Amino acid sequence: MAHFNEINTTAQGNTKKLQKSIPDTMKSFKNLQDAAYAPGALDKKTKEFAALAYAIADKCEGCIGNHVNKLIKLGASREEIAEIAGVAIVMGGGPGSVYGGKALQAYDDAMEDQ
Template sequence: MTTDFKDRAETVAQGAALIARAAPEVMKSFGALGAAATAAGALDTKTKELMALAIGIATHCDGCVAYHTRAALKHGATRKEVAETVAVALYMGGGPAAVYGADALRAYDQMAGAAGG
């Protein structure tokens, strides 16, 4: 099965926009939560996106894997950092996390290749 991870990440963003039109106050609050949670503080934004990716892998969330891989790449994550994130997610999420972890690496390769990285 071939997955277009760029398309999947965009589908997640479009889904959020769809919900925002239907429930604007809820999504405004959710967006503010996301911005606050990923803002640089004691941890930088890249690290926080890698954490979100690990959680997406461990909870088997296809859209989360694509979306947070894209965000981690945007914030400067390397393939090695994504691979180590996958390793932690695998440790915490067991065998099923391996399937989603491989998708995170595929997503990184696809998106980095498209970005010329």
């Protein structure tokens, strides 16, 4: 099983390749991300939890690693990640239980490096 730091590094490298190949599209995507995650009626942490739940349900390992790392910086605990995994399991069915575990693995992997 891949360590989430490796998954994150690969995902970031692939994103950089896209940024070089289609810079205008990727800049527009980044602007969309910045707008969507900006604090408003919901704070950044809440929005990141929503993104993580979707990443788990959609089985996107790169997304899981990315959002877990952002949540760690926003002060999320392992218990909060576990509860969001529970929500994702409800929304994503059985596969959510497998990828919810991956979110906890991502958290544990990231905390090893701190």
